[in-house]
Each structure stands twice: as structure tokens, then as C-alpha cells.
Amino acid sequence: MAPTSSAISGLLKQTIYYHLDNISYQNALFFAERLHAHDQRSPESAYLLALSHLRLGDLRSAYEISKSSGCRGAHLGCSFVFAQSCLDLDRYKDGIAALEKARPLWATKCSIGKHTTSGRSPYPDAAAVNCLLGKLYRGYDDKKRAVSCFEDALRANPFMWDAFTILCDMGVNVMVPNIFKLNDNFSRSFDHEPDATNPDSGGGPVDPLQRKTGIQGAGHDSDPFGGHRSTAFQDVSSNNMLFVDPGENDNSSRPVASHSRFGSNRHGTDSMETPTGSVPVPEAQAPRAAFPSEPPLAPSRRTRGAQAAEPAFLDAPPKMSYRLGARKREKAQDPMGDNSTEPPARGAALSQAITERKRTASGHPVQPRPNNSEEPRRSARLNVAPRTTSRANTTVNATGATATRELKKARPPISRIGRPGSSGATVGRVVSGNRKPLEENIMDVDEVPRAKESSAALALPPRQTESEQIKTEEGLRWILDFLKKIASGYRLSSQFQCQEALTAFSSLPRAHQDTPWVLARMAKAHYELANYADAERFFKRLRILAPTRLEDMEVYSTVLWQLRKTTDLSFLAHELIEMDWESPQAWCVMGNAFSLDSDHEQALQCFKRAIHLDPKFAYAYTLQGHEHVENEEYDKALVSYRRSIAADKRHYNAYYGIGKVYEKLGSYDKALSHYHAALVIHPTHAVLICCLGTVLHRQKQIVQALPYFVKAVELAPRAPEMRSKKAGALLATGQLEEAKRELMILRDVAPNNAQVHFLLAKLAKTLGDKRTAASGEIKNEIGGLEEDEGLDDSMMQ
Template sequence: MPGTTLPSPNAYTAPQLRQLIYYQLDNDMLQNALFFAGRLHALDTKDSKGDSAHLLALCHLRLGEVKAAYETSRDRVFSGRLPHLGCAYVFAKACFALERYSEGLNALERSRAQWSGRNHWNKHSDTLRRHLPDAAAVLCLLGKLSRANDETDKAIEYYVEALKLNAFMWDAFTDLCDCGAELRPENVFKVSMELNNSNPNLANGTTNPQPPNLPLQAQSNNSQSSVFNSFNDPFNPTIRTAGDPGLNHGGPNLFSRLNGSIPVMASHKEVNEWDTPPANGSFQDEDVVMADDTSSVHEIEPPQAPLKKPSRFQTLISEATLDPPKIRTANGRLKVKSTTSESTDSSESSRIAVPTAHKRTNSGHIPPPMNTTEQPRRSNRLRDIVPRDTISGPSRSKTTTVRDVQVKEQRELRKMKAISGLGTRGRSTSTVGRVVSGNRKPMEVSTGEVKEPRIVGHPSTATVPTNRKAGPPQPDPAKEQEQAVQWISQLLLRLGSGYYNLSRYQNQAALEIFNSLPASQRETGWVLAQIGKAHYERTSYPEAADAFSRMRKIAPSRMEDLEIYSTVLWHQKNEIELAYLSHELIDADRLSPQAWCAIGNSFSLQREHDQAVKCFKRATQLDPKFAYAYTLQGHEHVENEEFDKAQHAYRCAISADHRHYHGWYGLGRVYERLGKFDVAEKHYRSAAQINPTNAVLAVRIGTVLQKMKKIHAALTQYSHACDLDPRPSLSRFARLNRARALLTLGRPQDALGELTVLKDIAPDVANVHFLLGRTYKMLRERSLAVKYFTNALNLDPKAAAYIKEAMETIDDDDDFYDDDEDGA
């Protein structure tokens, strides 16, 4: 209301605002979260712990407001106070987006004392989470910052340390593969000692690391240890015990509220639901229970009044309770129970329930007054030793009478048990000893108030089940969890091995691993994309197109790796499919660089190279680190014979990704076209060092060596290319160049063997027939030479002048010299 003063906030206002912020963040209502974070930051002006600044910066980061997140979190990192871990992490992520990598590295290193030693493995579930990063997450971010800052060696060290702490840091593993690091996936994806130490279920094989009967106070004291000892983690749902207040009465969840509550020990610190613990406090204080619904103050039962001090006579009566208590039967006679559990329970009860006016029965209710004219009900069994009229006075003689009566009743009880033994054979003594008010169901021991047992059916018809059959063995949760972790590790091992082999361009091995996956895992977008890339690297374009087509059906909105798919369609000369793919991608996401690469490939296939260059430039504007778009742009400049622009584009690709071998190959092509064969050889070898299994690179190295008159070295490269890929579709280029090199060395007979194989592989290639004509000319077989020259002329009429010149000099003894620039 206008004119009224807003009351001052109390100590619970800030914690409740934090809970509201986490609620908005968890439900992805980021604008609401940002609004409440602003209120909290304005309320907590001092912000001595930095929690409000962290939440405000986190909201800005989630909304994509990177600059605001950078500015909000910077003061809590570089001020004179201890850096806040959450602020340092958000600041580093903002620096990564703003390309201020050195500042991000410095911020995380300054807060090393806050994150070093943290391990949140197995601390997250559907209802629990940690809102601050642990050491593995921070090390992974350090690796990304170092890699972006061109510090590859440091990035590899950070990634390795992250994987040692948590083998399931998948992006750390993939970045290591992309960096070209030597790895053994079988040593990475295994449950390490660090994970065993942080997961009690795997370390000890038990789901009850705390004794089930441990009192609540002791459990709360144990939970004050370090986060590494997850034995004492009360937020871990997999290790909750019978005494855990989160699962039993009085706990902070809905089931506990339905079950009731238990008194909280005086030394047990009560946590309010709205009180989000400080982020930089003790490690266990950073947990936030997301799905629990509790009241702010637990209901505590008032303590019962202290018991009266028993008199001397009552003490004697208590000592006499070693024998079983007696009850009245239906015929009025006294009956004594002699079962062990009954006598034990009765003796314990006699020490608690003294003969006062407030005496209670086992069901917890005050019994009605005894009526001499009416026989007592079985449910009103007395917990004291004798009837009230027998303890009216402290006479010693009466006590002796009581003992005599008990001895007689014991004898009578033995006779009655002998008669009724057949009817009670299947009953458990502990069960019979806890029968109250006609209920044959055993009473459960509870630390709270005694509940009145429920009567099922008529008391006279209620019976105790006899000879219960043991059900199937219950599964061991610890073993099942261990098996689940092992299964995930095995799955990641296969996926990681496939990815690692693909990053090393061991394409056939990668394909075998990916194809060995279960169908449910293999037929997913990510796996099919890797299969398509492996086929593309092997130049198996039909298989690659099939894999990418299946990926599009399963994940139609996936944009990653579709630039490779468009290149596959370009190699297949499939204009219609490529144009359709381009329209689909641009309609799905106009700001995707993959979509613009597909459009550029479509223009390139139609030989509109200028339009293609514009599309590839647009892709690099959207993602300046997209190396493949720079490479495609360089290819178009080469087609336009704009070699300077092509060199610039290829260098940009290498700058974006040092292991992008396509950029090195493109530079080699440019220098080869410029006649700088020695420089071209260096760039080709750089590409081959990254991708040693590519037969095309070996052929290009042999070609420039042959042009530099290093024929023997060129022959070695051609043979190596045939060994790398013996498939006819690729080996024909190596064999053709090998035949040329042999003719240059004056070995026409060896060249004839290569060309004969080539004629069977590619019978419609004019170049093969022309080289056969030159070979027979050197062998002085004029008729065969004319035959193959004629075949070449029919297959390629455009080369008529060149072929006719060779036919006119068929009788001349000239040496073979290959002036074919491309060697194909």
C-alpha cells in the first residue's frame, strides 16, 4: 500500500529467496530466476559469502547474457576476499564465451583451494544435486580454456586429471582425442580408486554404510566429515539407513510427513527447508534437496512427565518379574505365559510401567477399571505382577503368597501347553509375545510414540500365519548398482574406443566397434553420425550417405556433422538430394553454419563458385572456429584460380583446428599448382602425419616427388597408397601413377603389368588406354600401340590432338615423359 512502510526482512528472507531462485532455475524459468536473484542481491548488500552474486551471475549466464555474468561475478573473484567458487566458475565460463581465456584460467587457479579435493561422484539424483562444481568439472573447464588459448600440453594435463577423478567426463575424453593425445580407452573407462573411495556402494559392497540402529544424533555428527567420505553423506539416496530421518518419521520429505514425526534430539541441528546453506561453507552444506516438501519447523512431541520413584514394595515387585506375568483366562483362572520373548518384554515393561493411576497397557491406552461382575477382556492384559487388590499393603506375608500363586500357575500353564501344543506349533514365540487386543500381527519397534495396533477382522477369528514360505531372494542393491556402473563403463569403453580410433583415422577399426554396439545404442543420432564420418574418410560415399540418411530419420533436428553429409552428396553428384537437404537445414535453423555449408556445396555442384564462397563465408561468420567451412571456401577459390585467397582460407582453417588435415592438404594443392613442389610436399606430409591412413595423401606426395624427379621415392609412396587402401576405386590412381613412374624409369614391362590390372578395373578410362599405347610403343609392338591409341581417341575425343601426335611418332625412339599435371 502506498504510504506504508515495508517491514524489515528477518533472517529467513534471504534463504527463502534462494529457494525461490533454485525453483525457477530447476524449472527453466530463467527470467523469473533473474528477477528474484536481483531482489536477493539487493537485499544482501554485504554478501560476505558471495552466494547472491553467484546466483545473479548464474542467471545471466543461463540467459546467454555473457557480459553481464562476467561483470557480476568478477568482483567476487578478484577482490581481496577469498574467491567464491561458484562465482569463479561462472566467471571462467563467461570468459570462455568472450574469448578471454587467460582471465578465466587465472580465476579458476585463484580458487583452487575451494575446488581442490571436491568429488561429487554419485551425489546427484532426481531429487538431489550440488550447485557448486567439483574438481573434475573445474579441471575439465580448465582444459577447455587452455586448449582455446593454444596451450595444448596444459589442456591435456587438465583433461587427464579430470578423467582420473571422474571417468565419466565424456567431453574431456573427446577433447583429448581431438587434441591427438595417445590414450588407452580401456584404462580410462574403469572405476578408479578415486571413484571407489567416493562411492561407498562400490567400495564396501553395502548399502548401509552406517549402522541401522545408529541414533539420529550420531548420524548427524558423522555427517560433518569431508565430502569424500560419502559413507557419511546424508543426501545420498543409495546409502540411507533405517535411522535416516529423510526416510522415516520426522524427515524432510512428503512420505515422512505422512508417516508422522519423531522427537529430534537436542544436539541435532535442525535444518529449515527454506534455508539454503552457504556455498563456501563446509562441503556437506552445499546440497539442495529439490523435491522434498517440508514445513519450516518440525513438529516435536512434548516430553513425558518423569516417572515416580518406586517405593520399596514396588522394587520388590520389580525383582519378582523374572517369572512370566499372569493373566486371567476366560474361566477366571490365572494363566502364566512362559515364552522367552514374552517374559523379556514383560520384565522390561514392568520396569517402565509402575503401578500408578496412569498405568497403561501394551497398546498404550489406560485400561478401564476392573469390574468384579464381568470377566476381563483378553486385550486388557496387565503388565504388572499381581492384581491391584494384592498390593494394597506392604505386608511381607502377602508377597510370599504371591510367589506361591505364581508357582502354582506355572505348573498349570505347563499342563495347558501340553494339551494345546498342536494348535500353536507353527507360531513364533516373538509373535505371540506381542499379541495385543486380539491382533496377531507383530508389533514394530519404533522410536516415536507407540501407535495403537489395527485390529484386522474379528478378534476371535484373527490367527497367526503359520509356516510362511520364503519368497524369492531379494536382489542386493549394492551389487545391482555396481553392475549398473560396470555396464555404463563398458558402454563408454566401446563408444570411447570407436571415437578414439576415428580420431586417429583408424576408420575400419572404428566401424567394427560401432557396429558391435547393441541396436538400441547403434541406431542413435550420435553413433550413426560417427559411422557416416568413418565411411566418408574411407571414401565409401554410398555407405556414408546411407548412415547419414538414417541419422536424419532418427534425429531430424540434429545439425552436427551435416556439413560432412552435404560433402558426401557433392561427391556423389546428387544435386537433387543436396538441394533438398539445404532447404531443410536452412528452414530448421538459419543461424546454423552446417546449413550454410550445405547451401554452399549445392552452389558448388552447380559450378556457381562465387555464390558458394559467399555461403561459406556466412558459415564462418556464424562460427569463427568452424574449420571445415574455411576449407570449403579455399576449395572454391582454387576452382576460381584465386590462390592467394585460397591460402588465406586454408590458413584460417588450420588456425581454428591444428589437426584439421584438410587445411594442410589444401595448402599443398595450392603450392603444387603454383609449381612450388618442395613446399607442397611439406604440407602434404603434415596432412599425412595427422591422417596416416589416407591413400590420397600418399598419392599426392608421390606425385610431387615424381615432378621433382624423385622417381624411386615416388614409387615408394604409390606402393604405400596401394597398401593403405587396396580397393579398386582408390588403388587405380596409385597404380596409374606407378605405371607412369615405371615408364619414366624405362621399365615398360613392369608398367604393362600395372596397366593390365587397371584396364580390368577401369575399362572406360581413356588415360589407361593411352598409357597402354605408349607402353607397347616402347616395347616395339606397333599394332597393339595403334589399337590402344585408337581406343583412347574414341573414349576422349577432346584429347585428339595429343593422341594423334603420339600416333604420328609411333616409329620414333623417344623417352617417356609425363607432362600430365594432375597425374590422373
């Protein structure tokens, strides 16, 4: 008999998923090609083939294979793989259109909590698709829709961490407590396993009453943002609310209003709300689903009778315990008996079928006992003297020893498990007249505790389910509370509130503080604060824990550049290049090493190599611009800075670089505008604030420049360049005592700084101290100092 096509396809799909789960992507691709050749019309085969190519990094093949079904929105898996390929290939519009057309296939799906060691959901749910859709909108430069998609992803699943981090990187002020809080629908998603027969079903059918309850709850506890769209998100860069005022968050209990999507009306799909949790589980299924690994409950009496009527037992040798069948018949005839679960008619029929199979030791069928209405009930017979003597003697006379021995040889041993109605050691085979006179009584009495045990077994799983649900809820609450802390630190660092971010990260458990991700964030926070020694200490610890980590190493190289540690920087560059020749971070580190040695041409070649490896590497463009400035190639520097902004609109270093170029060219208005743009992104950067004051000072607006210098000194009290700018402005405005106080501090901070001695000489001349003034003038003539010397560019590497 030839196998069916569906059977072959099913086996190939299992093989493909097996290799995908075991990271055998080449094997998965091989069998995916076999499946696609076997069933070319199925979008499922195209999805698995495209997914295998995507896992192998072959983006263009994944794009072409999934294009047919993905563009039409006919298959969710194809649309998702197609959109992911579009994201990596910068074809954002095609990916957006594909996911929008497939919206009816994913808008109501939620599979969080269904991925276990024994099951999973093969297709993405609403949270995953919304996150991918947000990335596509972000690449398409549609910030408003991108924020909306990321918000929907976090509503459905607060564990969608990359949606949160991207929102922070986009400059959106995220209300962390509103996102990472437990709600009923989200916690309910972890209460059951996915349907084994349909891994994409999301947990099986839903009872209408239970669905109604879930809908009612969505307006109260299910919405992690308090029932309003975008109450947890605020645009920091524009200082305007994108949607609703967060002050209304706690007082609203209305369901989330639907909103339009790009292209939704065009494709004929209505806008709909993203669910905030999984579909509610029917109460009847909850205990069983919560304990998939627990043994089944003890079967009832009716189940045992049904097992006895199975055809598998018809071929078994006859059994001698005919009284068990008689008792079952009596129980079936008595509808008021204990544990009666069937109508009398059906119970009598089952008892008759069981009795007809009973045979005596000689092989003759047992005649059914007449239905005597005066027969006492089982509960009444518990206290009645047994009538077994005459029956036992009759049995002995009818069978004989020879027949009994032959039957014992012919009949194989039957286990207690396979024997329906067996009750352990109290029920045994009787082949002689030595039957114990109290056997029937013992069997009847034994039924009572077994009935109690069955009732206890039925009552136990709900208690266990409640306990497991409590444990799950407590675990989710702990994780969400932890995410609040680490998310608060990330949000603060993304807004360049570095000191507050360090405090938030320091509140994490010690074990989590000593992880590469947290160490990198803390090191970068110290770098933004210009605490280069502390930043180096954190980066060294990071290198010990994760010596193969390449991410953020370009920032570490800048820290070493600021500290002028040539040997350490060269060693780091060679180590990273040997580790990964194709790493853009490694080439940035190498470029910084050449820059520190004043080899600007070699540095430019290294940064060019890094850009070639990653065309979206904003920091590499910025470092390249700095090197062009050192070579006084201002036009090339402007091109590099603008490409950096195109790659990352919040890369404030590039805005600073453009401002510095225009300042050198004498275009002070353009310089001010770009410094201000950088300051909007990083409002507490002392160098940027000082640059604004410097440009105003150059325009002879000294009074307006002085507050900027004061603020810069408050943020960086040990930076000599900023304090000297403040002292010069105080001196120019005639505030001599304040200027002298600043210069005394500056002389202690930077005793070898020539600018300090020049200002001291000028102050002494103003005060009439000719000797000190002459000494200062001599130093001025020797050093060629200028009063309006610009700020050191190295502060903004």
C-alpha cells in the first residue's frame, strides 16, 4: 500500500522542525527543498524553505521564496519571513504591506506561555508581528506608526524587550511602571499548554461564557497601560505628547479604542485592537492543562465497566471471579447505590454483557442470576452474614482438580493492571474449595475506601492547579518587578540621565550587575559623564567576563583614547582584529589607535573599512568626520557627519561635529543651531553647553554666554577648559572677585595649563599688580596664546 501525500508531507515537516530546533540549518534546508518539491503548491512548504534560508543568513533567497504567499498575506509564516527579509534588505515598504495584508491572521493571536520543552507555537503572534512591523515603520521613517506598533507589542507581551529598548533609543519617554505590570490576560497565558493536535490553535476552543468574561476583564486589569493608547509613551525630543496625557491613566477603565493602520483600509482589513493576553482558558480544561505531566485521574466505575467490554478482552481466558460481575449487575440495577454514574438500563446491559462472558472452570457459560427485587442492596449486605458455603462446595464438585490444573496451565498470568475490577491481593483466582468464607464481604467492604480515594483524587488536582497558578503568578510578578528596575536604568541612560541611570543599575541584584549587558550600560554612562577612569574600570571587568564580546568596544577604545593609553588601545585593537576580521567595531578600535598616534590617514582607512562592513554604523561615520577635521578637510567632514545622522538621528556627536566645523568656518548661526540640536538630545552634556557659550562669546555676547559656562562648570567641575571659559567671561564682565576665585581653583586643578597663567596675568593687570601682569604677558608672548582659544575637540570624541 503506497503512502499518502499528506503522510509524506507530515513526516518531512517534523524532520525540518527537528533540524531547526537543533540548529542543523543545512539539514533543515535540504529537507525543506524535498518538501517543497513534493508539494510545491503548499504555502507551508514555501514557508519552511524560506525560513531555512533565513536562518542561514541567505536573505535574498528567503525574500524570493516567501514573496509569492507573503506579499498576498495568504500565509502568516511566509508574510513574517518575507517582512523580516525586507527589514534586513532595506525594503521597508514591501514588508509593511505584507504584514498589513496578513493582519487578520495575526491580530488576535497570543502564544506567550505556550513555548515549553514539549510544545511550541510555530507561527508568530501579535506581539512578535507588531514588533517587526514597528521596526519596518522605523526604517521607513514613520516614527508615529512605529511607536504605535511597539506600544501594541508591549501591550500584548511586556517581555518584548527589544520593542522597549527601541522606543527608548527613538527618544520616546516610556512610563516603565505602566508597561511592566502583571495583568490577568498575561498571567493566564502561562496557565495551560498548547493544543497537542494543533500547535497553532492557541490552546483549543473557548467556552462562550469564558470568552465573555475575558472581554469584560480587558477593560480593567488586562490593559497594562491603564486603558488608553500611548499613555506610557512621550516624545522627549519634541517635548510633546504623542497621544493621551498620562495623567488620565489611572482613572480610566474603558477598553482600548481601535486605531487605523497604514494600508489597512487599502487592503480591506478593519483596524482592530491587539489583545493584551491569551484567549481565556475554559474552567473545565484549566486543571488538566496546568498539569500536563501529572498522571490521569483514577477512572470511575463506569470507565471500568467500559474497559471490560473492550474486544481486546474477548480472547482472554475465562476468569473465575464471577462474583465481581454479579455485584456490578446488582449495582447497575440499583440507581441509588454508591458511585452510580449511569442510568439503570445502560448499567443492566453492561452487567449482562459481562456476565455472558463469564464461564465456569469447565468452560460453560455462567447462567445469569434472576433479577430478584428482594435482593438486599450492597450497602445493606455489608452487615449481612455471607452465604458462600454451599456455593463453594458446588464449585468444587463441578470442576474437579484435573480441570483446575489444566486451566492453570492454559491460562497465562494476568497482571492486576490489565484486569478490570481487580482490587489487589484481596481478589484472586480460586481453583479449589478453599475459598475463604469472608471473601465476598472483604471485596464489598474494600469498595468503600477505594471510592473515597477516587473522590480524593478528583479533588486533588484543582488544589494543585491553584498552587501552580499562584507560583506562576508570583514568578511573573518577580520578573516584571526586576524588569522595572533594569528598564528604568535603560530609559534613563537613553535620555542621558547618566547619574540616575547608574543609581538604577546599582539597585539590581549583585549577580545581575556582574553581567556583560549591565556592565556595558554602566561603563557607557560613566563615559557620557566624562568619568573615563570609572568607565575604563567597568570595561575591564566586562572584558574579563566576556572576552569575545565585540559590542560597545568602540566606546571602550574612545575611553582609552581620552586617557591617552596608547599601549592598551593598541593591544585591544590587535586582539579584536585577530578575533574577528569582519567586525566593524574592531576596525573602529584600530582607527582610534592610529588616531592616537596621529596617523590620520591610516585611521581614515580603518573607519572606511568599518563603514563598508556596516553601512549603518553611525559612530564610525562620526569618527571619520573627526579625522577629516584634523586634516582640515571640512567638506568631507560634513559629509561624514551627515551620513552619521542619517544612520542614527539621535547621534548627538555628529551634530556636535557639524557645529564645530561651522564654528571653525565662522558660520556662528549654523554652529549654534547644530549645538542646540545636539543639546536637545543630550541636555546635560557639559561640553555641548560650553560650546554654546563659546560661540556666543565669539559673537561678543559675553553676558549671554556666561550662564552657559556656569552650567558647564556645575556639570563638570574638574574640567579645566570649561572653568577657564567661565573665568574669562567673569573677567570680561568685570566680576573680578569671582574670576579670581575661579582662577585659584583652576590653578590647583591644572597647574601646567598655559591658559590659566594667561588669565591670571590679565587679572593681575586689571587689579594693578604690574609684576604679576608682566610675568603673565611674557608667558603669553612665548606661548602665543589667544584669549578666545577654542574648546579642546578631544572632549567630544
